[in-house]
Amino acid sequence: MQGTDVYHPRILGLWSAAKELLEENASPFRLQETDRVISMHQGYQFDFLRGSGDDPEVWSYYEGGSPGNVPTATHERLTDWLRGIAAREISSWHRLTAFYREEQAKHAKDRCLYYYRINPDGTRTEEF
Numbered sequence: 001m002q003g004t005d006v007y008h009p010r011i012l013g014l015w016s017a018a019k020e021l022l023e024e025n026a027s028p029f030r031l032q033e034t035d036r037v038i039s040m041h042q043g044y045q046f047d048f049l050r051g052s053g054d055d056p057e058v059w060s061y062y063e064g065g066s067p068g069n070v071p072t073a074t075h076e077r078l079t080d081w082l083r084g085i086a087a088r089e090i091s092s093w094h095r096l097t098a099f100y101r102e103e104q105a106k107h108a109k110d111r112c113l114y115y116y117r118i119n120p121d122g123t124r125t126e127e128f
Helices: 014-024 078-105
Strands: 036-041 045-050 057-062 072-075
Touching: 014 036, 014 045, 014 057, 057 078, 072 078
Parallel strands: none
Antiparallel strands: 036 045, 045 057, 057 072
Protein backbone atom coordinates (compact mmCIF):
# COMPACT_ATOMS: atom_id res chain seq x y z
CA MET A 1 0.00 0.00 0.00
CA GLN A 2 2.93 2.25 -0.70
CA GLY A 3 1.77 5.79 -1.39
CA THR A 4 -1.56 5.25 0.34
CA ASP A 5 -2.64 7.12 3.46
CA VAL A 6 -4.58 4.57 5.44
CA TYR A 7 -3.14 4.68 8.98
CA HIS A 8 -3.70 7.10 11.83
CA PRO A 9 -2.80 9.97 12.02
CA ARG A 10 -2.38 10.35 8.25
CA ILE A 11 -6.08 9.66 7.61
CA LEU A 12 -7.11 12.68 9.65
CA GLY A 13 -8.35 15.29 7.23
CA LEU A 14 -8.89 12.90 4.31
CA TRP A 15 -12.60 13.70 4.17
CA SER A 16 -11.75 17.33 3.36
CA ALA A 17 -9.07 16.27 0.86
CA ALA A 18 -11.55 13.93 -0.86
CA LYS A 19 -14.16 16.69 -1.00
CA GLU A 20 -11.59 19.03 -2.58
CA LEU A 21 -10.59 16.38 -5.13
CA LEU A 22 -14.20 15.94 -6.20
CA GLU A 23 -14.64 19.71 -6.51
CA GLU A 24 -11.38 20.13 -8.47
CA ASN A 25 -12.59 17.53 -10.96
CA ALA A 26 -16.05 19.11 -11.23
CA SER A 27 -17.69 15.90 -10.04
CA PRO A 28 -21.42 16.19 -9.47
CA PHE A 29 -21.04 13.79 -6.53
CA ARG A 30 -21.03 15.19 -2.99
CA LEU A 31 -19.78 13.38 0.08
CA GLN A 32 -22.28 13.14 2.90
CA GLU A 33 -21.27 14.30 6.37
CA THR A 34 -21.67 10.69 7.54
CA ASP A 35 -19.28 9.27 4.89
CA ARG A 36 -15.91 8.24 6.34
CA VAL A 37 -12.89 8.43 4.07
CA ILE A 38 -10.64 5.49 4.97
CA SER A 39 -7.82 5.81 2.44
CA MET A 40 -6.33 8.12 -0.16
CA HIS A 41 -3.72 7.14 -2.72
CA GLN A 42 -1.35 9.88 -3.88
CA GLY A 43 -4.11 12.47 -3.89
CA TYR A 44 -5.99 11.16 -6.93
CA GLN A 45 -8.07 8.28 -5.59
CA PHE A 46 -9.82 7.51 -2.33
CA ASP A 47 -12.05 4.96 -0.63
CA PHE A 48 -14.83 5.77 1.80
CA LEU A 49 -17.48 4.09 3.91
CA ARG A 50 -21.09 4.85 3.16
CA GLY A 51 -23.88 3.80 5.45
CA SER A 52 -24.13 2.93 9.08
CA GLY A 53 -23.89 -0.40 10.77
CA ASP A 54 -21.06 -2.68 11.68
CA ASP A 55 -19.94 -3.51 8.13
CA PRO A 56 -20.84 -0.65 5.73
CA GLU A 57 -20.35 -0.44 1.96
CA VAL A 58 -17.02 0.77 0.55
CA TRP A 59 -17.11 3.26 -2.31
CA SER A 60 -14.13 4.32 -4.42
CA TYR A 61 -13.24 7.33 -6.52
CA TYR A 62 -10.47 7.36 -9.13
CA GLU A 63 -9.71 10.66 -10.81
CA GLY A 64 -10.87 10.24 -14.40
CA GLY A 65 -11.61 6.58 -13.81
CA SER A 66 -15.36 6.30 -13.67
CA PRO A 67 -18.26 7.14 -15.98
CA GLY A 68 -19.78 10.44 -14.94
CA ASN A 69 -16.71 11.25 -12.81
CA VAL A 70 -18.39 9.92 -9.66
CA PRO A 71 -17.45 7.34 -7.01
CA THR A 72 -18.84 3.84 -7.32
CA ALA A 73 -19.74 1.19 -4.77
CA THR A 74 -16.85 -1.29 -4.95
CA HIS A 75 -17.45 -3.61 -1.99
CA GLU A 76 -20.67 -4.56 -0.25
CA ARG A 77 -18.90 -4.69 3.09
CA LEU A 78 -15.80 -3.20 4.71
CA THR A 79 -14.65 -6.71 5.58
CA ASP A 80 -14.61 -7.60 1.85
CA TRP A 81 -12.44 -4.54 1.15
CA LEU A 82 -10.06 -5.51 3.96
CA ARG A 83 -9.80 -9.11 2.73
CA GLY A 84 -8.98 -7.91 -0.79
CA ILE A 85 -6.23 -5.61 0.44
CA ALA A 86 -4.79 -8.31 2.69
CA ALA A 87 -4.70 -10.79 -0.21
CA ARG A 88 -2.85 -8.31 -2.45
CA GLU A 89 -0.36 -7.36 0.26
CA ILE A 90 0.35 -10.99 1.18
CA SER A 91 0.98 -11.78 -2.47
CA SER A 92 3.44 -8.87 -2.70
CA TRP A 93 5.29 -9.94 0.43
CA HIS A 94 5.63 -13.50 -0.87
CA ARG A 95 7.39 -12.16 -3.98
CA LEU A 96 9.64 -9.89 -1.93
CA THR A 97 10.66 -12.51 0.64
CA ALA A 98 13.06 -14.36 -1.69
CA PHE A 99 14.67 -11.10 -2.78
CA TYR A 100 14.99 -9.98 0.83
CA ARG A 101 16.71 -13.23 1.82
CA GLU A 102 19.15 -12.97 -1.10
CA GLU A 103 20.12 -9.44 -0.06
CA GLN A 104 20.53 -10.51 3.57
CA ALA A 105 22.89 -13.30 2.54
CA LYS A 106 25.25 -10.82 0.83
CA HIS A 107 28.09 -9.04 2.56
CA ALA A 108 26.95 -5.56 3.67
CA LYS A 109 29.16 -3.79 1.08
CA ASP A 110 27.61 -5.85 -1.75
CA ARG A 111 23.95 -5.20 -0.91
CA CYS A 112 21.85 -3.24 -3.38
CA LEU A 113 19.16 -2.27 -0.90
CA TYR A 114 19.10 -1.22 2.71
CA TYR A 115 16.18 -2.00 4.95
CA TYR A 116 15.05 0.02 7.91
CA ARG A 117 11.99 1.09 9.85
CA ILE A 118 11.04 4.75 10.10
CA ASN A 119 9.80 5.52 13.62
CA PRO A 120 7.05 8.06 14.38
CA ASP A 121 9.71 10.57 15.47
CA GLY A 122 11.48 10.22 12.11
CA THR A 123 14.44 8.17 13.33
CA ARG A 124 15.45 4.96 11.57
CA THR A 125 16.03 1.62 13.25
CA GLU A 126 16.66 -1.98 12.24
CA GLU A 127 19.13 -1.05 9.50
CA PHE A 128 20.89 -4.02 7.99
